[in-house]
Amino acid sequence: MYKIDFNNKIHVHFIGIGGISMSGLAEILLGAGFTISGSDRDSSDLTKHLEALGAKISYPQAAANITEDIDLIVYTAAIREDNPEFAAAVASKKPMLTRAELLGEIMENYSRSITVAGTHGKTTTTSMISQILLETADDPTISVGGILDAIHSNVHVGDSDVFITEACEYTNSYHSFFPKYNIILNVEADHLDFFKNLENVRASFKKFAGNTSDNGILIINNDIDDVKYFTEGLKCKIITYSLNGNCDIYPTNISYNEKGFASFTPIFNGKELEQVSLNVPGDHNISNALAAIALTMEMGISYDCIKTGLKKFGGAHRRFELKGTYKGATVVDDYAHHPTEISASLAAAANYPHNRVIVCFQPHTYTRTLSFLDDFASSLSKADVVLLADIYAAREPDIYGVSSKDIADRIEKLGTEVHYLGSFDACEKYLSKNLLNNDLLITMGAGDVYLVGEHLLSE
Numbered sequence: 051m052y053k054i055d056f057n058n059k060i061h062v063h064f065i066g067i068g069g070i071s072m073s074g075l076a077e078i079l080l081g082a083g084f085t086i087s088g089s090d091r092d093s094s095d096l097t098k099h100l101e102a103l104g105a106k107i108s109y110p111q112a113a114a115n116i117t118e119d120i121d122l123i124v125y126t127a128a129i130r131e132d133n134p135e136f137a138a139a140v141a142s143k144k145p146m147l148t149r150a151e152l153l154g155e156i157m158e159n160y161s162r163s164i165t166v167a168g169t170h171g172k173t174t175t176t177s178m179i180s181q182i183l184l185e186t187a188d189d190p191t192i193s194v195g196g197i198l199d200a201i202h203s204n205v206h207v208g209d210s211d212v213f214i215t216e217a218c219e220y221t222n223s224y225h226s227f228f229p230k231y232n233i234i235l236n237v238e239a240d241h242l243d244f245f246k247n248l249e250n251v252r253a254s255f256k257k258f259a260g261n262t263s264d265n266g267i268l269i270i271n272n273d274i275d276d277v278k279y280f281t282e283g284l285k286c287k288i289i290t291y292s293l294n295g296n297c298d299i300y301p302t303n304i305s306y307n308e309k310g311f312a313s314f315t316p317i318f319n320g321k322e323l324e325q326v327s328l329n330v331p332g333d334h335n336i337s338n339a340l341a342a343i344a345l346t347m348e349m350g351i352s353y354d355c356i357k358t359g360l361k362k363f364g365g366a367h368r369r370f371e372l373k374g375t376y377k378g379a380t381v382v383d384d385y386a387h388h389p390t391e392i393s394a395s396l397a398a399a400a401n402y403p404h405n406r407v408i409v410c411f412q413p414h415t416y417t418r419t420l421s422f423l424d425d426f427a428s429s430l431s432k433a434d435v436v437l438l439a440d441i442y443a444a445r446e447p448d449i450y451g452v453s454s455k456d457i458a459d460r461i462e463k464l465g466t467e468v469h470y471l472g473s474f475d476a477c478e479k480y481l482s483k484n485l486l487n488n489d490l491l492i493t494m495g496a497g498d499v500y501l502v503g504e505h506l507l508s509e
Contacts, residue, residue, distance in 0.1 A: 052122055052145035054155040056082050060121035064088035065135050067107060068097045069126055072149055074193045074205035076100055078156060081207030089115045089135060099203075113138035120144060124152050127221055128445065150223035153193070153215060157227060160191065160213035164345065165227050167258060168235025168271075169251075170391050172216035174330070175235060175338040177366040180206075180214055182346050182359030188212050196366040196385075217258070219251070220244060224258050230266035231349070232286075233341050234259060237274050240388055243417040243446065255280060262286045269344050271337065272297040289348070291340040293333060299344045301336055310401030312336050316343055326357050330365045332398030368500065370398055370492075374507045378487030380404065381503045387414040387496035389425035395492065396432045404490035406434040410477050410502050412495035413441045413457065416450040423452070427460030433492075436461055436468040437477050442497025477502050482509070 064076050067088025073096040080086050086105040089112070090097055097107050108115045116123070116138040123139045123146045131137070139146060147155070157163040166176045173196040181200055183190040189208035193215040197204055217224035220241045237255045239248040256279060262268045264285040270277060272290035281288050290297040301314035303325070310331035316323045326343070328335055339360055346356050365371060368385040375381065380403075386395045392411075399407050411430060413419040419426070419441055430436045438454040458470035471477050481502070485491060493503040 051151065052147060054122075054152065054159070056159050059083045059085065061085040061087065061119055062122045062124060063116070063120045063139075065111060065115075065123065065125040065129050065133070065139065066090060067100065067105070068092070068094050069128070069149075070096065070195060070204050071153070071193070072124070072126055073097070073100055075124070075149065075152055075156065076105060077103065077203075077205045078191060078193065078207055080104060087115075087117075087120065111135040116142050116144075122147065124149060127223070148223070148226075150221075150226045154226035154228065157213055157215070157229065161211040161230070162213070162349065163227075163229045164212070164214040164231040164233070165217040165224065165229040166214070166233045166235065166341075167217040167219065167224055167255070168233075169219070169238040169240050170388060170394070171235045171334060171338055172218070173366050173385075174335065174369050175233065175341060176214060176216040178330075178335075178338055178360065178363050179342045179345060181363040182342060182351065182356050183212060183214065185355040185359045185362075186351055190214055194366070196368060198366055199364065200362070219254055219258070222254055222257075225254075225261065227258070228261045228263065230263045231345055232259065232262040232266065232268045233345060234268070234270045234274070234280065235338070235341065236271055236390075237280075238388070238390055239421070240418065242421045243415070252279065260284060267345075267348055269341050269348075271341070287348075289344050291337070291344055293337055293340075299340050301340065304336065306401050308403065310398060316340065318344065318347065324353060324357065326360050328360055329363055331370055331402060332394055334394040334398070370395060373500075373503050376491070376503075376506045376509075377482075377485050379408075379485040379489035379491050381507060382490065382492045383500045383503055384492055384494050385496055386494050387418070389422050389429040392426070392429040392494065393432065395494065396429070399433075399490055399492060402490060403488070405486065405488040406490070408435040408437070408481070408485070408489055408491045409433040410437040410439065410481070410491065410493045410499060411454075411457075412439040412497045412499035413454055414496040415444050416441055416446050416448060416452055419454075419457070420450050420452040423456055424460060426457045427464060430457070430468075431461050431464040431466040433466065436466060437480060438468065438470045438472075439474060439477055439495075439499060439502075440472050442495065442499075444497070474499070474502050474505070478505055481506060
């Protein structure tokens with residue numbers, strides 16, 4: 051496999067450079083002095099940003115984009131073999147790496163590399179830790195799957211030996227990463243179009259846990275079923291955390307302010323630490339904060355920096371993000387697209403000021419919808435009113451015989467008010483007529499359902 055050498059500033063070409071992860075890697079290499087080119091279907095804010103930094107980007111993808119002066123070609127899993135630019139890249143016999151392989155090789159250039167993995171919470175926890183790291187004298191390099199306000203981007207090119215990124219399990223891409231510090235937040239069934247069952251998901255995470263450096267640290271949620279399955283035989287240090295105690299770090303004296311933001315006292319290795327206060331809602335963020343505290347303390351970061359970073363962190367974009375007020379109703383957007391994430395978001399909403407919680411949900415992918423029909427219904431039924439838009443197909447064809455109406459039918463049987471509306475236009479019309487003062491509207495899903503709230507707020 052081709053090895054990136056930061057002392058050899060070659061020309062790297064990205065097929066699909068506009069993706070949030072690909073654009074971040076391109077920016078890191080640009081910052082290190084590499085020559086960068088790429089292609090994508092259309093121009094976007096991310097590609098325009100890269101062009102302003104000196105990248106040459108072509109639209110659309112085409113065989114002619116593979117020029118003689120390119121030394122290395124990077125591509126995403128979304129690129130199909132019949133893509134003309136990909137075919138030209140293969141025919142050129144130039145070195146090629148997947149996005150994940152490149153990310154893994156970039157990490158090798160940083161002695162303090164950090165990865166955050168898990169079925170849920172990767173972007174939030176990576177962002178939370180990044181906020182703490184930015185309080186220190188070290189200048190970390192950050193690659194995160196969402197926009198972090200502290201850096202006004204999804205990437206920050208630092209000048210220290212610290213690198214942090216989230217590690218996605220889909221297609222086992224994180225198996226290319228070998229971090230010094232590794233966090234596993236949770237392990238649940240998801241991406242079943244690839245993994246097929248929970249047993250395969252667990253086996254994948256077990257292999258990734260084993261990628262932790264022998265002289266490094268694995269921080270893992272003690273509430274994961276049979277957590278020893280993931281840690282047995284590892285040479286690295288193991289730190290467990292949980293909301294429920296019986297582990298290395300856990301919270302006590304939990305309280306909530308009027309917005310549902312928690313304060314708590316961490317107990318780490320039997321020692322009571324000073325109280326910390328969060329600026330994000332939900333018990334799941336207390337759990338995320340425990341992992342962040344354990345990591346940064348093990349890295350030798352001062353507790354004052356940790357407390358300040360946690361207090362400053364106001365959430366990543368699309369993670370229970372306050373968007374505005376419409377006719378006296380609060381509009382929040384949330385990326386939740388798995389039943390566990392939906393339950394966590396609605397639990398956070400319970401502590402947020404409201405009369406009714408109204409969820410406008412767009413399911414993400416047919417296979418996930420089919421796999422979790424009953425679970426989606428159960429988690430969404432915790433809202434007062436549920437509106438369902440059609441499924442966001444993402445990478446999948448409509449061959450599974452499932453629709454959002456299947457979720458609606460199950461929610462109705464559970465006794466929660468539900469409306470299958472299909473289009474965003476229908477959702478917006480319903481909301482404009484039916485939202486009341488002090489309602490809490492949550493647009494929810496990993497697709498483009500956030501547009502519903504944005505359209506209402508633009509009226």
